[in-house]
Amino acid sequence: MLRFLLRRTISALGLLFVVSIVSFTLIKAPPGDYADYAAALARSQGGLSYEQSMVLRDQLRERLGLDKPMPQQYLQWISGMVLRGDFGTSYVYNKPVLNLLGERFFRTLAIAGTCHVLATLIGVGLGIIGAVYQHRWGDRIASTIAFLGMTIPRFFMALVILYWLAFVIGYPYVGAISSREFILAPMSFAKLWDTLKHVWPIIFVAAFGGLAYNMRVMRGNLLDVLRQPYIEAARAKGVPGHKVVLKHALPNALHPLVMYQGVAMPYMLSGELEVAIVLGIPTIGPLMLDSLYRNDIWVTTTIFLWLSTVLVVANLLADIALGLLDPRVRQAGTL
């Protein structure tokens, strides 16, 4: 197991390295850089003339090193990351990327994690109901809920919620992560409750969308497993129904779901991203989109890298879990 872990970690690092190159290339590829954005802002908000803004832009470009060749910029970033833990500077916020992302990342993971847990629990529960009561009312209701969550575009749900909150009922906790009174206050239960009052739409929409897949996969797998001879044997032996399901059927049905956990996290993250963009709540999603628009490259590439890391780690954990659960997979030795 240990050797397996070591091998996978090394290959994960290699993978992240490749991802960093690809993301850097992708993000630098389009024309335009941060200096261009700053010049545009100076013109529209600061009233600079076009010519003045061009001077500003050229100086900025030189000062920030944006005119250096791409490989050199990349090496600077990577070496800074590896040697000093310096992920670059955000031009827009004028602070190190690490500081900027730290707080937001934590928030994003907290929200996405909550969505994930909720989606899994509810989804698995609905899936079990659907499989056990196949074609009967339980199945129908569970499937309907799953359908609704899966079919309505998340950004659309978010928009409707935003409109309803802001313009219909005048909900005062819109478009931020905490109320004014709590911004400077330290963390407390009151502050947590206030935060929840602000972010519940994200959790609701993302979890609602996510539980669908969990439910369907769970239901499908459980149905497969429930038809196995050994299940029939267990029933014939007289094992009570719920024990058959929970103790014999469920563990075997979990495999693809466990493997899916490696994929669920990105779904939660992207769901959180979609909704947060629409609702304007400051987490990773809107930051990434904004930094892409504003060409705040180090923020974008670092977010990319961090999100990749989350995915890779999630996949790794899923593989380990699968190996632990299913001896056949382990034996196949191709882990």
Added chain:
Amino acid sequence: MKILNAILATTALAAGLALTAAAADEIKGPIPYPTPKKVGTTEPIRVPYDKLFHFGALPSYHEPDWVADIVKAGKLPPVEQRLPKEPLIVDTSMTADGVGQYGGTLRHVIGARPQGWNWIAGQYQGYGGTEHSTMMCLVRTGPMWMLTSDKVEPLPQLAKSWDWSDDGHQLTMHLVEGAKWSDGQPFSSEDVIFSWEDNIVDPNIPAWAKAGAFGEGTKLEAIDANTIRWTFKDSFPVTTIYQMALNNFCPGPAHILKPLHPKYNKDATYDSYINALKPEMLPAVTMGPWVPVGYKPDEIIIMRRNPYFIEVDDHGNQLPYLDEISFKLSTWEDRTIQTVAGTADYTNLEDPNLYLESLKKAAEPNFPNNLYWSVRSLSWRIDFNLSTVCGVDSDADKAKRELFRNLDFRRAISQGVDREAMAQALVKGPFVAPFAGGLHVETDFFKPDSVVYYPYDVASAKALLKKAGLEDTDGDGIVNWTSGPLKGKNLEISLVYNSSHPAYPLLADSFIGMMQEAGVKILAQPAQGAGQEDINDTCKWEAMLWRGDRPFTVPLAQLQDLAPMSPRAPLWHMGKPEKPQELLPFEKDMIAILEKVRTEPDGAKRADLLNQYNHLFTENVYSVGLVTIPAALIVNKRFKDVPAGAPVLAWQWSEDNTLRERFWISKEDQAQVPELMPGEMPGVN
């Protein structure tokens, strides 16, 4: 909604143009411009120049009680010593609510993020009112809208008064005497000269304005601690004074910045200097009404009253009345949403998407705000790239640019746009008005007959295209080139526009549909942020949809952006530094007019010249104007002395135009929104 307009102002001008413009019977000539009705009927209270702001001494001065307590405790000098010898007195007698009461807070929401407090080195503090709260400049142009028409000039701010030498080459400015920065250190000409020499003139610093903005070869020197003198190459370049306002010439604290500047400190670099005052370094040192004391990234900036602020009201109360303002860090759209919902206090409603919803809420009885419409000072326009020297890489490019430079083509496009329909598509109702291009139509100097307005007529458009050498030869509905390197091919033009603001794709979509009917194929080319900038800079675009604001509302502020007066402007006809633009004949005339404007001291004559410019502009369809929209100022009802009729955009954005240092909340209403940092005095606790 067809165009038929009740206003029939037939002028000889229009008739004459109709005769000359109509080459064939099918081409409809210009009609009188359908001047829109102003939205909102607030007539502002206008104040004479000398009454609004003037420097002078008053018998006694006052401050809030809690500040007086701090003075008693010995932590702050008394108010008479904190103010300059002759403070800047703001009138309150001609306001809606008179003298104010101390206390309360104002909740802003902004969409940008502060870079740092070193504004003189070109850093921004987040826009949306932040700069207007921290920076004080040589002169002030924001409140000029409220002046009576007899004298409309830049108002004094840090420069008390100024006079020209007889030959007009020198301008002597007298600075306020005995003023102090928010940390108690004296303000003097040293701050001004440091800002000029070591920031504006210094080529290594991306200051807001570089020396050239004040005229080529201009010099500035200090005569004594309170006097500075400009020396210009031109004689009486009166309009240069307008440049000495926000954001261009707002001095920074020399006593803080000099030790950090590489010229005075061997260990400093330009990079370390520019970034020296990070947003976390609080309290910042300002001359403005408030001082930044609290900052949480992505959440909020909090500013508290500046104990050394140089303004008082005409009863001797030191301003501002509001003890605190805060800026929630969110998005621009959120600013309006939160204000309408009552969780923020101030927004410029300039996003047409939000008009109807905001107005619906405003019509409800418990709407927490007052809504003031202001004039139509924002517009959308389509420009064709007229440059023959920048971004021309192939014969096809060359052929297209030649086509764009042909008036028949531009006029064809203009007559192919159904502006009335586009206006209704943007926002249904009386808000959005057709726009012919050129200067905005609701400025003080605008005259409707300066606009040559070509009416919507698809048949005329097609006839004009034919005149320009484009005909549908293959019957697919799109006209084809009949000569040149693209002969036989369909006319395809790509349209660049900013994709992140919802109004742009909407207008682009309508435009594309209309052009399809006229036989022109437009390819949508949305760009985002920096991508668009690069396109602008390399001139690699064919047509562009963009929003016009300041230069077309207050042309005096940005004359250089209205015609090719230099190689790198205007946006739609750029040259290269080594290769200036090839001017079209009417552009030469425009430049001559604008040069005259620059040195014309008489306001009425300037207005005349600008109307001539506008006439040339619209006659030659220099841009294809689309629509023009009003903006509205939405301010929470708590606030008093909000000047009704304050424009959202004139010389400055509304945050400067409304004189927020004069806003006040009555004691009973102050409890509605408590302050976040009550009792906080920058530098004291």
Added chain:
Amino acid sequence: MLDTTPDPTGEPIPAALAADIAPAGAELLADAAAPASRTVKSQTYLRLVWRRFRRNTMGMVGAVMVALLLLATVFADFLSPYSPVGRNPDAIYSPPQSLHFFTQDGFHIIPFTNPVTTEIDPNTFATVTKVDTDTLCQPTFLGRGWSYRLFGLQLDRHLLAAPDKCPWNILGTDRDGRDMFSRLLAGSQLTMSIALLVVAVAVTLGSLVGIISGYLGGIADHWIQRGVEFFLAIPEVPFYFALVAIVPRNLEPFQLVLVICLILSTLRWAHLAREVRGKTLAIAHLDYVSAAEAVGAGRWRIVVRHILPNVMSHVVVATTLLIPSIILIESFLSFLGLGVQPPMISWGLLLNAAQNIQNLGSYPWVLTPVAGVLVAVMSFNMLGDGLRDAIDPYQA
């Protein structure tokens, strides 16, 4: 998990179906004459699937809905009373008109509408609608209308052709006065094409890679999996944003659509590959497969004949879940203005109107393409479920 024995024809006969083939026990015991020989043809796999599918109501409903959806997509132009790009400046933001079947003259099979005008109340800024109940607008059945191309023919007949100068907008109009119903139908063409194309590519690639990787094992599997992991490690939405930013923007709209399809397929196949590999791993080492190998069956035959049918159910579920997710991600990208561009029409592009708050509040009918998305997604999911149940050989 499975214990079918390969039969000489190569078709695995699910044990549960033996009952269909063998005579009923009662008949054997009765001492009636021996039953007439019932030569029952051995059922093909597909026929068996069909039989089971037929019994699943949800699946049948889904199948019907998908069929109708595809028909509507193919014949969209025929079914649209108005041209989807036809501007009408007199009918901007016109609300949906109610359909009436009854007049004083009695019942009409073709519903008609009353013209509607709207204006903004100058005080409340709410939209005030006035219905002209005296005028009736009735479309003509199979009448002539705007011209379009179908299968290469230039046609102008429509199922219900819009009446002249008399508005018949059952879903209202948008900001340029274009009929929403026609735009909804037009949008289905591009959305469905994009979804089907992307899914075809992603599923083919994903299942092939997954099966090969799982079956071959060893070094090949190791490196293929590293490749798959790379694609899995890329966060999806940021990747799309970044890719979209580098797409050259002055492409022909149609070329742009192809590029978008390409972008969307880049990542999706990897998930499927991983799942299919997992399932393949589980089956590849079972006895019957080893037996087949021992007998000398070629690798390809084993993959196609034995492994593929057993991962089919998972692939089918994945396919039917992938189509809606592609529809959704395309609509998100177009909603942000990063996907399909005008004048092309897709449901996502139409939903770009949702960005405009005033549509949510004052003109919600502009957002009806969401219903299109819902219907498409729901029907594919129901169909997929039904197929999954039918394909699975172990349905009790």
